[in-house]
Amino acid sequence: MSEVQDVDVLILGGGINGCGTFRDLCAQGIDCLLLERTDFCAGASAGSSRLMHGGLKYLETGEFRLVRESAEERNRLLSNAAHYVRPLPSVLPVRSRFGGILPSVLRFFGREAKLNDRGAIITRLGLTLYDIYGRRFRAMPAHRMLSRRGLDKAIAGMDRGIIGAGLYYEGQISHAERLGLELVLDGEALHPASRALNHVTLLGAEGDIIRYSHSGETRSVRPRIIINAAGAWIDRVNATLGINARLMGGSKGAHLVVDNPALFDALNGHMVYFGSGDGRVNLLYPFQGRVMIGSTDIRIDDPDAAHCDATEAAYLCAVVAEVFPDIPVTEDQIHYRFSGVRPLPNAASDVGAVTRDHSIAELTLPGGTPVHCLIGGKWTTFRGFAEQETDKILALLGRPRKCNTREMQIGGGKGYPRTEKARADWIDRVATHAGLDRARAAALLDRYGTRAEDMAATLSGETPLRSLPGYSDRELLWLVRHERVATLADLLRRRTLVALSGDLTPQVAAEVAALIGPPLGWTKAQTEAEIATLS
The missing domain is CATH 3.30.9.10 (D-Amino Acid Oxidase, subunit A, domain 2)
Known part of the structure; x- marks a missing residue:
């Protein structure tokens, strides 16, 4: 067995809750090790609707605390992650004036009721409450009701049975996976003694020592506290640790x-959000x-x-x-x-009625090490959930909170140009220094935020890909060198939007695999296997 590494906190799971908690703990000077089975934000965190939203529908089930927190965190993300989170005008179609009143009342009091008609009265009331809960750090206009004529001016061709709509605003995240990665990189920069590893196999627990495998090497760590942030896999991780729990x-x-x-x-x-x-x-x-x-x-x-x-x-x-x-x-x-x-x-009720709020289950290893399980939560509320868990950890360790993350910008959102003039100035400066044309510098800013400046400085002499000319060889190789890329899927599904935008073809997979295989040390068989995983 290798030498045992002592750490304050071991985080198991590199989804958005694990990444957010890692950054917050690092900001407080806590020694952390994060272990992720596949890649950062590769599981449920990559499978969301990519909305940073307040949870309008949770008003119907009386989850007002969740709606308030979600709306506030959405507003914060519009500022702290402006490179990826932007306002999205949204409409809630209305088919009647009085529909949905009785089902809404029943659902509010915890009774099962089918709600497929949210009338004008319910819609106006819900959006008014939504505005009230989102008034702190307001970054977008309040809602307004649209007549059918007004709706037709905004969105053409909707069903004639729709008599109007509520117009309101949510946040849309263009690249969720990169935001998770940037939280990890920011955390390591804040506290270099901490480290996050992807593509790790958790082997088990022996007393207070946790064993895992990474890059073909078995390693051991002795944490004072364990955070199980494995999302839907929490029960499986607990079982590997020797804990039998159905959470x-x-x-x-x-x-x-x-x-x-x-x-x-x-x-x-616009987004159309409809029952x-x-x-x-x-x-x-x-x-x-x-x-x-x-x-x-x-x-x-x-x-x-x-x-x-x-x-x-x-x-x-x-x-x-x-x-x-x-x-x-x-x-x-x-x-x-x-x-x-x-x-x-875990709940016996209809899955659609199960709360989306977050909670922390506190367990222990057989040897007594505390294990905190991060259950539930929404993408939008990751920062607040991380803050809650970090405060618990600091109390257990007897350490003070050094700073909060409420206004802490993330990754390429640091110094992101928020006005047209600031954007033009950034593009001109980076294009001039890096020897790129303005259109190329603008594309990099859109993809990576202000992190693009470091990348741009290395792109002189770049060659566009034959199968995907919007990307270049040096751009992708920079991502491999600086962003923990270990597989073809890491690069094409998570470090870039190639797959999600529908641009992943067999030709793209083959060309990119041939490009990154040599620096990653892949054999011919490994290269073919990587291509096959994306077929």
Whole structure:
């Protein structure tokens, strides 16, 4: 056995909650080791609807604390992660004036009720409460109600049974996986004694020592406290540690990215957030030149088995007709499909009624080491959840909080130009210093925020990829060197938006694998295997 490393905190799981907690603890000077089984934000954190939202529908179940926290954290992210989180005008279609009042009352008091018609009165009341809860750090306009005529001016071609809509604003995150990675990199910069590792195998616990394998080497660590941030995999991680507990109950949410120009144009930059005839809440909005459609809500026991199957894809294509009956969405338009498992608490009730709020279960190893399990939570509230857990850890360690993260900008959001003039000045300066044209510097800023400046300085003499000319060889090699890339999927699914935007083809996979294989030391067989994983 290798020499045992002593750390204050061991975090198991590199999803958004693990990454956020890692950064907060590092900011307080706490020695941390984060271990992730695959890649940072590769599990449920990569399978979300990519909205930083206040949780409008949680008003119906009386979860006011969650709505307030979510709205405040959404507003913070618009400032702290301005490179990836931007306002998204959204409409909530209305089909009647009085619909949904009785079901809303029943659901508010915890009774089961199908709600497929949110009328004008309920919509106005809900959006008014939403504005009140989001008034702190307000970054977007308050809601307003639209008549059918006003709706037609905003979004053309909606079903004639829709008499109007509520217009409000949410936040949209363009690159969720990169934000998680940047939290990790920021944490290590804040406290260099801490480290986050991806592609790790957890082997088990022997007393107070945890064993794991990384890069072919077995290692051992003795933490004072363990944080289980494995999301839907929390129970499995606990079992590996020798703890028998049933804490989790997962819900699968599938999404599609479709290439449908008519639908893209009709949305006119808006999200449509609508209740469907089966009582589900669905959404569609423009994403990377295509349209994102989501999502299902299906109980699932094995998170590794989650995928968007043919039935779910057909449902998501068909449900669009409820709001856009004259714009068919067909299977051949699907460019990308994905599914994530919401890390919900174990509950016997209907999965759609299970709380999305977060909580911390406190267990112990057989040897007495505390184990904190981070259950539930939304992407939007990761910072608040991390703050709550960090405060618990600091109390256990007897350490003071040195700073808070409420206004701490993330990664490429640091110094991000917020006005047109500031953006133009940044692009001019970086383009001049790096010897790039302005369009190239602008593209890098859009992809990586202000982190692009360090990258740009290395791109002189770059060659565009044959199969994907919007990216270059030196750009991708910079990501490999600086951003913990170990697999082809790390690069094409998470460090870039190549896969999610629908641009991943066999030719792209082959060309990129040939480019990054040599610096990563891949054999020919490994290179072929990496390409096969993306087929």
